[in-house]
Amino acid sequence: MRKNEGTSKSKNPNLRTIEMLGKMAYYYDRIDDRWRTISYRKAITALKRQTDYIATREQAIGIPGIGERLASKVEEIACTNKLRRLESTVTDPNDRILLLFMGIYQVGLPTASRWIAQGHQSLEDLKAKADLTPNQKIGLDHYNDFLSRIPRSEVMAHAEIVRRACSNADAQIQLVVGGSYRRGSADCGDIDLIITKESASLEQIRTILVDTVIPQLFQDGFLQVGLATSRSRSTDRGSKWHGASALPGSQVWRRIDLLFVPWDEFGAALIYFTGNDIFNRSIRLLASRKKMRLNQHGLYGDIMRGEKRERITQGKLLEGRSEERIFDILGVPWRPPEHRIC
Numbered sequence: 001m002r003k004n005e006g007t008s009k010s011k012n013p014n015l016r017t018i019e020m021l022g023k024m025a026y027y028y029d030r031i032d033d034r035w036r037t038i039s040y041r042k043a044i045t046a047l048k049r050q051t052d053y054i055a056t057r058e059q060a061i062g063i064p065g066i067g068e069r070l071a072s073k074v075e076e077i078a079c080t081n082k083l084r085r086l087e088s089t090v091t092d093p094n095d096r097i098l099l100l101f102m103g104i105y106q107v108g109l110p111t112a113s114r115w116i117a118q119g120h121q122s123l124e125d126l127k128a129k130a131d132l133t134p135n136q137k138i139g140l141d142h143y144n145d146f147l148s149r150i151p152r153s154e155v156m157a158h159a160e161i162v163r164r165a166c167s168n169a170d171a172q173i174q175l176v177v178g179g180s181y182r183r184g185s186a187d188c189g190d191i192d193l194i195i196t197k198e199s200a201s202l203e204q205i206r207t208i209l210v211d212t213v214i215p216q217l218f219q220d221g222f223l224q225v226g227l228a229t230s231r232s233r234s235t236d237r238g239s240k241w242h243g244a245s246a247l248p249g250s251q252v253w254r255r256i257d258l259l260f261v262p263w264d265e266f267g268a269a270l271i272y273f274t275g276n277d278i279f280n281r282s283i284r285l286l287a288s289r290k291k292m293r294l295n296q297h298g299l300y301g302d303i304m305r306g307e308k309r310e311r312i313t314q315g316k317l318l319e320g321r322s323e324e325r326i327f328d329i330l331g332v333p334w335r336p337p338e339h340r341i342c
C-alpha cells in the first residue's frame with residue numbers, strides 16, 4: 001500500500017535487470033501464467049525502490065518481494081547481462097508459435113496448445129484449417145488491431161463518442177474512463193468505461209445502455225461487434241458489455257468494455273476497474289486482515305472467517321459509493337489513481 005511514484009530513469013542502478021524481468025513478466029502474462037507474472041511484477045516493484053545496484057542472489061533475497069528463484073535470475077542478469085530463460089522464449093519454435101496464437105483475443109494456453117498439437121504453425125494455417133469460434137475469427141481478423149496499444153488521446157476520443165451517446169439518451173449518466181487510462185498510462189490495452197447514474201440501479205443503467213445507447217452506437221458505425229465473454233463469472237452477468245469500436249474514418253478496431261455500475265457501488269467499482277490488478281490484490285488483502293472484505297461492489301465489515309480464512313459470514317455493507325470513504329475506512333491514505341501501480 002506504499003505510494004508509487006514510478007522510477008526515475010537517471011537514478012535507479014537496476015534498470016537493466018528491471019527491463020529483463022519486465023520482458024519475462026510480459027511473456028508469462030501472455031502465456032496466462034498468473035503466479036509467475038505476479039512474482040516477476042512484485043520483484044520489479046521491489047527493485048524500483050532500491051537505490052543500490054543489486055548484483056548477488058544474497059542481496060536480492062534480502063529484499064521483501066523477491067523470492068529465491070527470482071533472486072537467482074537477478075544474479076544471472078547481473079553476471080551475464082542475459083537471462084537464458086528469456087532467450088529460450090524467443091528461440092524455441094513452439095514457444096514462438098504459442099505466443100503468436102495466444103496473441104489472438106481470448107485465446108488461452110489450452111486452445112493455443114491444442115492448435116499446435118493439431119499441426120497448425122501460423123495464423124494463415126488457423127484461418128484456413130482450424131475450427132474457430134466466432135470470437136476467435138474476429139480476434140484473428142483483427143490480430144494486430146487488438147494487440148497494439150491505444151494512444152491515450154485515442155482512448156479519450158472513443159470515450160467522448162460514448163459519453164455523447166449516453167447524455168443524448170439520459171442527461172444524468174456519468175462516465176469515467178477507468179483502467180490504465182485512469183492511472184495515467186500513455187497508452188492502453190483496451191478502453192474501460194465505467195458508467196453509472198445518480199440513484200440508479202444496475203437494471204436501470206443496463207436498460208438505458210442495452211436498449212438505447214449501444215444500438216445507437218452501432219447505427220452510427222462506431223461500434224463494430226459485440227464479443228460474448230466465456231470468462232465472466234455469474235456475479236458479473238449483465239453488468240458488462242465487451243466489444244470493438246472504431247473512430248469515424250478509421251479501419252482500426254479497438255477493444256472497448258462498457259461497465260455498468262449501480263450508483264451505490266460506484267466507489268468500489270472505481271477502485272476495482274482502476275486497478276492495477278496487483279494494487280487490487282493488496283488492498284483486498286489489507287481489508288481481509290482488518291476483518292473486512294472489499295470487492296467491486298463494496299466494502300463489508302464484521303466478516304467472520306474460519307481457520308483456513310474461509311468466510312463464515314457475508315458481513316454488512318460499510319461503504320460502496322465513495323472511493324475516498326473506502327480508503328478512509330480501511331485506514332489507507334487516499335491514493336490518486338496514477339500512484340496505484342504495483
Ligand code: TTP
Nearest residue numbers: 179180188189190192272273274275276277280
Ligand atoms: P484491464 O483492462 O485488463 O487492465 P488495465 O486497464 O489495467 O491495463 P490495459 O492497459 O492492458 O488494458 O482491466 C481493468 C482493471 O480491472 C484492472 O486495472 C484491474 C481490474 N482487473 C483485476 O483486478 N483483475 C483482473 O484479472 C482483471 C482482468 C482486471
Ligand code: MG
Nearest residue numbers: 179180190192
Ligand atoms: Mg484496460
